[in-house]
Amino acid sequence: MTGQLPFIRIGGIQPPGALPTYRHARTLNGKPVRTVEDFLTEEERQTLLKFASGRKAPWELYLPPGNVWRGRMINPRSQPPQILALMEQIRQRTVRHIMADYGIMDPVYSDTLQLIRWREGDSQAAHADCEEPDGRPNGTPWRAFASIIYLNDDYEGGAIHFPKLGLQPQLKPRMLAYFPSTAEYLHGVRRITRGTRYTFSCFYTFDKSRHDGHAV
Numbered sequence: 466m467t468g469q470l471p472f473i474r475i476g477g478i479q480p481p482g483a484l485p486t487y488r489h490a491r492t493l494n495g496k497p498v499r500t501v502e503d504f505l506t507e508e509e510r511q512t513l514l515k516f517a518s519g520r521k522a523p524w525e526l527y528l529p530p531g532n533v534w535r536g537r538m539i540n541p542r543s544q545p546p547q548i549l550a551l552m553e554q555i556r557q558r559t560v561r562h563i564m565a566d567y568g569i570m571d572p573v574y575s576d577t578l579q580l581i582r583w584r585e586g587d588s589q590a591a592h593a594d595c596e597e598p599d600g601r602p603n604g605t606p607w608r609a610f611a612s613i614i615y616l617n618d619d620y621e622g623g624a625i626h627f628p629k630l631g632l633q634p635q636l637k638p639r640m641l642a643y644f645p646s647t648a649e650y651l652h653g654v655r656r657i658t659r660g661t662r663y664t665f666s667c668f669y670t671f672d673k674s675r676h677d678g679h680a681v
Contacts, residue, residue, distance in 0.1 A: 488571055488671035490595045490609040493645035496567050498627060500634045504562075504641035505614060509555065514616045516548050517580045517663045524582065537587075539580040541679055552578055553680040556667055559612050560681055563643050563669075567610070574676035575669050576608070583623055583654065583662035591628050591653035594646035594668060607672040612643040613664050620660030627652050 505513075516522060523543040528535040541549055560573055592598075595608040613625070615636050625642065626633040629651050634642060644650045646668070670676075 487607065487673075488609065490646040493567060493610060494647055494649050496645055498630065498632055498634070498644040498650065499563075499566060499642065501562070501641040502637060503639050504559075505555065505616075505639040507639065509551065510616055510639050512551060513548070513580065513665060514663055516545075517582065517616065518661070533587075537582050537584070541578050541677070544580075549578075549679070552580075552665065555614070555665070556612075557680055559614070559641060559643070559667065560669065562641070563610065563612065571671055572673070573609075573669050573671065573681065574673050575667050575679070575681045576605075576675045576677050577666065577668040578677060578679050579666050581664045581666050583620075583657050583664070585657050585659060585661070587654075588622075588656035589654040591626075591651045593648040593651055596646075596648050598648050598651060600648055605668070607670045607675045608646040608668045609671055610643060610645045610669050612641060612667045612669070614666075615640045615642070616663040616665065617661075620657055620662045622656050622658040623662040624655045625652055626655060 517539065523539055524536045525538050525540060525543055526536055541552075544552065556575065556578060560575070563569070564573060593603070594611055595603060595606050597603050615638055618636070618638050624633050624636065627644075627650060629649060636642075644652065669681075
């Protein structure tokens with residue numbers, strides 16, 4: 466790919482015996498944004514939604530006040546064993562589907578296994594998951610592609626949109642969406658105007674050192 470870096474070296478120049486190179490997300494440029502209806506079973510959806518929307522859901526508060534993600538994430542350390550096991554199973558199924566669709570033969574790892582809530586007033590500006598809009602690396606340059614599974618529809622607003630691609634998929638409960646992490650796939654979330662949107666989100670990488678330790 467002219468003008469693109471298909472592999473990057475961890476920590477810059479790689480001396481003998483250093484960590485290996487890993488495949489960069491730019492090798493996925495040109496792959497489509499996909500949505501898959503009914504990817505979850507209704508039982509899976511209801512199980513995750515009941516947990517996430519419950520009065521005692523353990524929304525994490527470790528981030529400082531003022532951080533936009535404070536109180537909006539449930540990570541594996543806060544997930545009961547049965548919920549974590551279900552999410553791992555779904556993530557494994559998700560990875561198999563995406564790898565088959567994108568023709569990925571390399572080993573894939575993941576650094577994220579989260580439930581996310583989007584409350585009234587929440588939104589997200591258009592961004593990429595591994596680099597800045599001008600192509601410079603961002604804080605998570607190892608990320609190669611992402612998946613989002615939608616758990617409910619009793620909210621207003623909250624559409625995901627891809628301004629460079631002119632896309633705004635119609636979201637449905639049980640739907641899987643996935644896309645590469647580069648600036649070619651800038652994406653944002655429109656403001657939630659009513660209700661709460663719940664999603665199951667994961668980021669994937671070819672860098673084994675970033676693996677979160679859970680099944681993928």
